[in-house]
Amino acid sequence: MDRSLELTVPSRPEYIGVVRLVVSSLATARRAIADERIDDLKLAVSEACTNAIEANNAAGAGAPVVVTCWEAPERIEVRVSDSGGGFDPEVLPAHPPVTDPERLNFERGLGIPLIRSLVDDVRFESSSNGTSVCMTLFGAPEGSDETSEIVRVVISEQD
Amino acid sequence: MDRSLELTVPSRPEYIGVVRLVVSSLATARRAIADERIDDLKLAVSEACTNAIEANNAAGAGAPVVVTCWEAPERIEVRVSDSGGGFDPEVLPAHPPVTDPERLNFERGLGIPLIRSLVDDVRFESSSNGTSVCMTLFGAPEGSDETSEIVRVVISEQD
Amino acid sequence: MELGLQVDESRSPYTVLSVKGEVDVYSAPRLREKLVELVSEGHRQIVADLEGVDFLDSTGLGVLVGGLKRLRSHDGDLTLVCTQPRILKVFEITGLTSVFKISTSVDEATRGS
Amino acid sequence: MELGLQVDESRSPYTVLSVKGEVDVYSAPRLREKLVELVSEGHRQIVADLEGVDFLDSTGLGVLVGGLKRLRSHDGDLTLVCTQPRILKVFEITGLTSVFKISTSVDEATRGS
Numbered sequence: 001m002d003r004s005l006e007l008t009v010p011s012r013p014e015y016i017g018v019v020r021l022v023v024s025s026l027a028t029a030r031r032a033i034a035d036e037r038i039d040d041l042k043l044a045v046s047e048a049c050t051n052a053i054e055a056n057n058a059a060g061a062g063a064p065v066v067v068t069c070w071e072a073p074e075r076i077e078v079r080v081s082d083s084g085g086g087f088d089p090e091v092l093p094a095h096p097p098v099t100d101p102e103r104l105n106f107e108r109g110l111g112i113p114l115i116r117s118l119v120d121d122v123r124f125e126s127s128s129n130g131t132s133v134c135m136t137l138f139g140a141p142e143g144s145d146e147t148s149e150i151v152r153v154v155i156s157e158q159d
Numbered sequence: 160m161d162r163s164l165e166l167t168v169p170s171r172p173e174y175i176g177v178v179r180l181v182v183s184s185l186a187t188a189r190r191a192i193a194d195e196r197i198d199d200l201k202l203a204v205s206e207a208c209t210n211a212i213e214a215n216n217a218a219g220a221g222a223p224v225v226v227t228c229w230e231a232p233e234r235i236e237v238r239v240s241d242s243g244g245g246f247d248p249e250v251l252p253a254h255p256p257v258t259d260p261e262r263l264n265f266e267r268g269l270g271i272p273l274i275r276s277l278v279d280d281v282r283f284e285s286s287s288n289g290t291s292v293c294m295t296l297f298g299a300p301e302g303s304d305e306t307s308e309i310v311r312v313v314i315s316e317q318d
Numbered sequence: 319m320e321l322g323l324q325v326d327e328s329r330s331p332y333t334v335l336s337v338k339g340e341v342d343v344y345s346a347p348r349l350r351e352k353l354v355e356l357v358s359e360g361h362r363q364i365v366a367d368l369e370g371v372d373f374l375d376s377t378g379l380g381v382l383v384g385g386l387k388r389l390r391s392h393d394g395d396l397t398l399v400c401t402q403p404r405i406l407k408v409f410e411i412t413g414l415t416s417v418f419k420i421s422t423s424v425d426e427a428t429r430g431s
Numbered sequence: 432m433e434l435g436l437q438v439d440e441s442r443s444p445y446t447v448l449s450v451k452g453e454v455d456v457y458s459a460p461r462l463r464e465k466l467v468e469l470v471s472e473g474h475r476q477i478v479a480d481l482e483g484v485d486f487l488d489s490t491g492l493g494v495l496v497g498g499l500k501r502l503r504s505h506d507g508d509l510t511l512v513c514t515q516p517r518i519l520k521v522f523e524i525t526g527l528t529s530v531f532k533i534s535t536s537v538d539e540a541t542r543g544s
């Protein structure tokens with residue numbers, strides 16, 4: 001894709017707000033995706049950063065989190081990278097069903113499920129040297145589903 | 160200084176707004192300096208980015224602009240770097256005095272003077288390989304002048 | 319950037335906690351502390367008004383689940399007030415709409431049931 | 432992010448151009464085009480209302496200087512409306528407060544002189 005932006009922040013929770021701001025202002029300014037999808041993107045990126053900060057801090061080396069954004073007319077891709085110990089995203093523990101009173105014993109483990117359902121595509125690249133979470137939001141073909149709002153934005157801009 | 164953040168953006172005017180947002184949200188979130196000084200910082204950084212983008216584009220290689228921020232309790236430092244052809248900040252042409260009707264023939268050349276008067280310290284490092292503009296805003300000792308607002312903020316946080 | 323937390327005790331037996339701003343891994347600990355504090359002070363029917371929340375992540379959800387658990391274990395309850403689609407969406411995706419009582423206004427939440 | 436530009440012709444002989452948003456190297460070209468367009472349409476007494484401007488950089492200042500020059504060369508004038516300290520500060524630092532007429536309201540600017 002033709003344009004990319006890179007943001008490197010210390011592995012501290014107080015910087016995640018800045019990352020959200022960058023990602024959402026980039027998406028808004030470039031009109032890459034519809035407003036509703038920007039909230040999806042913000043939350044997904046935020047979850048990925050929360051995990052990246054935790055992984056970096058567990059590894060103890062004080063490495064920063066690197067956020068890279070690529071945008072193209074009908075697409076925005078954000079990669080969140082850490083230098084932590086890695087994990088296998090396919091073998092995460094499942095929660096008890098919400099109807100089970102036991103559900104209340106689980107305050108965590110909602111980040112990856114949220115990412116998966118918020119973005120159109122997610123790819124985890126993880127090794128013992130670190131993890132990259134690559135999330136993509138597409139602008140869908142006109143009229144096909146909610147993501148097609150991008151098309152409407154583009155059209156209304158041309159008026 | 161203990162914390163730094165780095166932002167790399169394409170050399171295109173539409174990204175300067177994102178840079179301003181990052182710098183000001185960082186300064187606000189970290190309560191590094193007083194609100195009034197945040198406007199000074201935003202404008203100075205914006206001017207430096209405008210020049211950096213112009214220098215990169217004149218050099219033609221499509222290099223990005225790199226913005227690095229360091230913050231410490233009573234200080235924020237921002238460096239804006241480009242890979243353009245460089246310049247000598249000491250030999251910029253002067254404008255006619257504002258009382259001279261000729262003044263109206265000059266629409267440019269206000270960026271560097273603005274930077275110089277908005278920040279507490281500025282350093283230009285320029286060579287034919289590129290330019291870095293390092294701008295620092297300090298929190299002054301209590302009660303000494305307007306920059307001492309930082310002290311009040313810090314104190315009110317401790318209440 | 320600051321999380322706003324305001325307690326209204328005028329609707330006894332309900333205690334209304336209004337949350338304003340962004341709830342994420344940075345600010346969620348303050349929300350957790352406030353909920354723990356309220357329960358330990360004896361508040362049992364807590365209404366968390368999320369109408370002023372601009373952003374809520376999984377850490378925020380976790381804190382609310384923890385608060386609900388704590389209250390239930392004291393025979394209390396936690397009701398949420400939320401009508402913002404973007405915040406409701408986070409509860410829906412995670413299935414937590416079936417775990418919490420979610421009201422459309424503080425009035426509704428404190429009307430008793 | 433968008434620059435808002437609104438023209439009010441109801442205060443003849445004054446034309447009020449309300450500017451909203453951030454004026455920087457990205458958006459300033461649109462302000463320049465609008466000023467050029469107004470002058471070429473015959474507007475001569477232009478009042479630029481900057482009360483809605485959140486940010487103004489040296490490029491914006493340059494466009495205003497260019498507009499003033501263009502109007503003066505047509506025996507017209509450009510008056511600014513600005514009371515925001517952070518915007519006024521930019522004019523002060525650059526000495527441009529002595530180049531522009533700066534009013535505290537559109538009413539004052541269009542009252543005639």
Ligand SMILES: Nc1ncnc2c1ncn2[C@@H]1O[C@H](COP(=O)(O)OP(=O)(O)O)[C@@H](O)[C@H]1O
Nearest residue numbers: 051052055084086087108109110111112113131
């Ligand atoms: N970037 C990462 N590096 C290492 N481990 C990770 C990373 N992201 C997620 N994990 C692992 O996956 C688990 C589940 O993550 P998530 O669903 O976000 O929930 P939570 O972070 O609340 O535990 C985490 O607890 C962690 O063990």
Ligand SMILES: Nc1ncnc2c1ncn2[C@@H]1O[C@H](COP(=O)(O)OP(=O)(O)O)[C@@H](O)[C@H]1O
Nearest residue numbers: 210211214243245246267268269270271272290
């Ligand atoms: N980063 C830079 N690289 C190369 N030249 C620069 C740089 N910054 C400033 N200059 C030179 O200094 C001049 C004055 O800059 P400035 O005061 O910002 O006004 P303007 O950019 O409006 O000309 C520019 O026109 C340019 O020639």
